[in-house]
Amino acid sequence: MNRSYDRWTFVNANDLHVGSPRSYRFDPSRNENWQTARGQILALRPDLLLVGGDLTMDGCLHDDELRTVKEDLESLPFPSYVVPGNHDVGNKFTPVQGAWGYDDIEWNVKSEWLRQFASHFGPLPWTFLHKNVRFTGFYEAVAGSGLPEEAQLWDFLERLPSLPAPAHHVAMLHSPLFFDHMDEPTYDPTVREEFVRWFFNLDRGPRFRMLEALRAARVDLVITAHLHVRRPVQTVEGVGFLKAPAAGGKPQYGDVWPDGDDTLGFHRFDVTDERIDITFIPLEKVSRAEGYGPRGHPPRHLRDYSLAWEKGMRTP
Secondary structure (H helix, E strand, O other): OOOOOOOEEEEEEOOOOEOOOOOOOEOHHHHHHHHHHHHHHHHHOOOEEEEEOOOEOOOOOOHHHHHHHHHHHHOOOOOEEEEOOHHHHOEOOOOOOOOOOOOOOOOEOOHHHHHHHHHHHOOOOEEEEEOOEEEEEOOHHHOOOOOHHHHHHHHHHHHHHHOOOOOEEEEEOOOOOOOOOOOOOOOOOOOHHHHHHHHOOOOHHHHHHHHHHHHHOOOOEEEEOOOOOEOOOEEEOOEEEEEOOOOOOOOOOOOOOOOOEOOOEEEEEEEOOOOEEEEEEEOOOOOOOOOEOOOOOOOHHHOOHHHOOOOOOOOO
16 A cells, blocks of 8 residues: 655756856856746745756767756755756757758767766666656667667566555656647658747657656656747647746747746645646746857857857867
């Protein structure tokens, strides 16, 4: 019989995008926004913190950025559990260049970058029990990549249903499974009008396979990031999907859906045996600091390290 617990709290923050002035691009507002969020989270005194990816601006290229965030999270008086984002380990896999002007093939998720992330934050995927909740985290964008980590992920998901099931099961991913709705098609990244939707979801085959795995594991709530916009929970076949905001990065896509909101902030979750109550907490202040360099996922010729405010970052 499962033990009953008093009401307790955990927090989820995503898309910190902490960068370095030694890089080819740096936006100090992102670092400052994360520090604001960090202070607000400290005041809540949660049991634990979940960080849903894009901890860094360019951690895949600059190991120093991963190290900086790791040290920051380790200094908190409660544990943190993280999954990577595309800025940390590479984007959703594509064999073709997309229509958005990025160097999509170079920025594909890579085993090398996944191992680098794990060297700082521990192995992926992971699952653990805390009081009456099972927490599970993984990098969903390896699905469809053909990397060894993809096979490891599917094997992990198939084993989840055999684990003890407490009152709730919360999964944390970086990218949403779907952009608008679960039944949407596989979009074509070479078509400009479809690129954004392709970039911010899983292709149809991996999407439905993952949904079935989550259902089999009795997942109640899936928290995702990546979009920098929050929406009310969307329930699909008994699984709730929460698109969560950015805590450090820039607002974006707030006008795509009538119920979307790109206000920077994070979510507080108050847990009882019967339910999980979700509260959005906006940042107390938003930085207006300005930096330099391109946004997005630029090709090599646009990564100009001579712009750096401080010198010494390893040039990939």
